[in-house]
Amino acid sequence: MRQGPAEFGSDRDIQWDLAKVWNDELVNVGALRSPTIDGADDFSRVHWFIEDLAPRHLFDAAVVEIWTPEQLEEARKEVEATLGKYLDGWGF
Structure with a gap:
């Protein structure tokens, strides 16, 4: 199950410093990002x-x-x- 950063990064060589710089620049230019879009988290959960x-x-x-x-x-x-x-996670 994919439920968070630990699972997401478990077997990948992710360049977190680069990701942070990229995210900061997106914020600087006012770009839409998943944390700023209503419902993006729900969409992501359904996708996974x-x-x-x-x-x-x-x-x-x-x-x-x-x-x-x-x-x-x-x-x-x-x-x-x-x-x-x-x-189980949903209580069923």
Whole structure:
């Protein structure tokens, strides 16, 4: 599940200093940024929910063709576990 900076940055080489400079310049020119757009957080949560529950590789014909039935089943189980985490987090 993607729920914050720790998960976001867990396996990426993110240049945080550059990101801060970029953000500061966007602020300076008055550009719209996700923190300043009403509903952007909700949109982001829906986006990642869909990405987590319908990962592209499960719908990519080339991947489905080369993966074994066992690999596909494992991927489906991972999606099922992810859905369970979302539901638990929402109190269901």
